[in-house]
Amino acid sequence: QSALTQPPSVSGSPGQSVTISCTGTSSDVGSYNRVSWYQKPPGTAPKLMISEVSSRPSGVPDRFSGSKSGNTASLTISGLQAEDEADYYCSSYVSSNTVLFGGGTKLTVL
């Protein structure tokens, strides 16, 4: 099983929107609506931002949204803020109760 494919880095200015993609296959992202997104600032534990493709856990700002088309899931952050600067990881359920993570994307707020 190969990791899900994410762009190594994205950037945007405060107030702008950025989208991070997460590409898998028909065996993972394409088959299940079980894609999650995690925010991980340096030196801290990951935090769940999106589950089930597009659901926001309590306390997550509505600036964060998720979607999926075919084998690719996406995380969009609108109204970018300096505090959003972090690494972002996607994950997907895979058949037979296994999980794959993406390689991670470094978000830089310019």
Added chain:
Amino acid sequence: QLQLQESGPGLVKPSETLSLTCTVSGGSISSSSHYWGWIRQPPGKGLEWIGSIYYSGSTSYCPSLKSRVTISVDTSKSHFSLRLSSVTAADTAVYYCARHAWVKGFDPWGQGTLVTVSS
């Protein structure tokens, strides 16, 4: 609120077995809705799922690590444990534990613990 805390040696010799424990507080490890998982992050690399366990003892492991991994649970002590055998430098990583729902993902996470494999 639910909290998880990893504990164990920070240094392990090559070929030996890495052992970590995750203690769950503020909630029940015997939840019928959740598994409990281990995830790691090698220095400069991404997250890798290691495996997950249900309170009954049912386990699922990452296929590439399955031959070396054992995850166990002790509900009486409200903790679950990871054992990774025959470690090499490639197993050096920050190891996290987290509550795991197959549909909703991993939430919350422990703070993580760095394990270095070196002689």
